[in-house]
Amino acid sequence: MWTSVCLPSTSIWCTPCCSRVRWSTRFLSRTVQRAVDGQADTGPSPRAHSYTKYNTWSVIESWIDSIASSNANLVSKQSIGNTYEGRTMTMLKLGKKSSSSKPAIFLDCGIHAREWISPAFCQWFVNEALTTYGSDAQMTSLLDQMDVFVLPVFNIDGYEYTHTSNRMWRKTRSRKSGSSCLGADPNRNFDAGWCTLGASSNPCSDTYCGATPESEIEVKNVANFIRNNKSIIKAYLTIHSYSQLLLFPYSYTYNLAATHNELMSIAEGASSALRSLYGTRYTSGPGATTIYPAAGGSDDWAYDLGVKYSFTFELRDTGRYGFLLPESQIKPTCEETMLAVKYIAAYVQKNLY
Numbered sequence: 001m002w003t004s005v006c007l008p009s010t011s012i013w014c015t016p017c018c019s020r021v022r023w024s025t026r027f028l029s030r031t032v033q034r035a036v037d038g039q040a041d042t043g044p045s046p047r048a049h050s051y052t053k054y055n056t057w058s059v060i061e062s063w064i065d066s067i068a069s070s071n072a073n074l075v076s077k078q079s080i081g082n083t084y085e086g087r088t089m090t091m092l093k094l095g096k097k098s099s100s101s102k103p104a105i106f107l108d109c110g111i112h113a114r115e116w117i118s119p120a121f122c123q124w125f126v127n128e129a130l131t132t133y134g135s136d137a138q139m140t141s142l143l144d145q146m147d148v149f150v151l152p153v154f155n156i157d158g159y160e161y162t163h164t165s166n167r168m169w170r171k172t173r174s175r176k177s178g179s180s181c182l183g184a185d186p187n188r189n190f191d192a193g194w195c196t197l198g199a200s201s202n203p204c205s206d207t208y209c210g211a212t213p214e215s216e217i218e219v220k221n222v223a224n225f226i227r228n229n230k231s232i233i234k235a236y237l238t239i240h241s242y243s244q245l246l247l248f249p250y251s252y253t254y255n256l257a258a259t260h261n262e263l264m265s266i267a268e269g270a271s272s273a274l275r276s277l278y279g280t281r282y283t284s285g286p287g288a289t290t291i292y293p294a295a296g297g298s299d300d301w302a303y304d305l306g307v308k309y310s311f312t313f314e315l316r317d318t319g320r321y322g323f324l325l326p327e328s329q330i331k332p333t334c335e336e337t338m339l340a341v342k343y344i345a346a347y348v349q350k351n352l353y
Contacts, residue, residue, distance in 0.1 A: 041328050060153060075126075082217070101231075102146050102232065112240060158183065195210075195295060197252055245283050245290055250300050260286070313340070
């Protein structure tokens with residue numbers, strides 16, 4: 001009996017786009033378990049929230065409530081809707097309170113369920129922003145003059161499923177009539193060259209584009225929020241893993257974005273800032289030519305909507321651990337990524353449009 005998955009072993013690692021590799025079920029089971037067990041290389045996960053552990057959704061949800069209530073001068077929270085399974089999609093708004101609307105940056109994490117380092121970064125970002133406000137000149141200026149909308153986990157249903165049932169699950173958990181396969185890829189479900197290059201119309205595929213653009217309620221909730229706040233959202237940052245890339249539009253076409261040169265310059269500057277801490281090397285460029293063509297992505301959609309500064313991060317690593325990045329790498333990964341995000345934020349702050 002054979003199956004197809006993406007996971008690490010001592011001799012082979014599938015590409016991030018999930019090429020199909022044949023494994024015997026018995027070997028697969030042992031390899032998966034060893035790899036999953038190896039993630040918690042800093043000891044058992046505590047029940048309380050930790051910035052250096054992979055927290056479950058229930059722990060993250062409690063953390064969201066706590067961080068908002070204990071930092072009311074800088075943080076507010078709001079629901080942007082519910083997931084397919086009824087979980088609340090809560091967004092945090094970071095910034096000094098103001099009587100008028102401020103320009104903003106939108107940051108989301110966890111659009112793909114198995115990419116656990118991504119939600120870990122959003123939590124790290126919020127904590128870093130709040131604890132350095134008042135002492136770090138750049139962060140203080142950013143939160144005084146702009147707001148940052150943070151969606152800690154985009155695909156909550158899928159994320160929960162990776163903690164309870166299938167660590168390598170990628171998609172949402174929606175049900176489609178006429179198919180026994182669940183979910184769609186939320187990063188193929190935006191209305192940007194929908195279901196053309198690099199997306200599948202097969203509901204059983206990991207890159208299934210969904211029945212229609214924004215068929216996934218999680219995608220519709222995010223798209224509605226960004227559309228409704230289009231006048232103030234100046235940058236869109238979405239955090240993924242893995243591959244160590246800093247991407248920008250386009251992924252649904254090989255054509256260059258109208259502001260390609262500026263976006264490339266920003267990405268290269270941010271990658272340089274990131275590399276300065278631990279020497280981690282990122283590659284910058286348009287999604288289609290830098291990683292692979294992929295229609296229906298959130299960054300392309302945001303850019304076409306008019307959000308000029310739109311970037312996708314693919315965090316550590318380049319394949320040794322892949323989606324199963326050990327917890328011991330959360331801290332260095334988040335520390336270096338903060339430098340890149342702060343670089344982009346500072347640029348946006350100085351170049352508002």
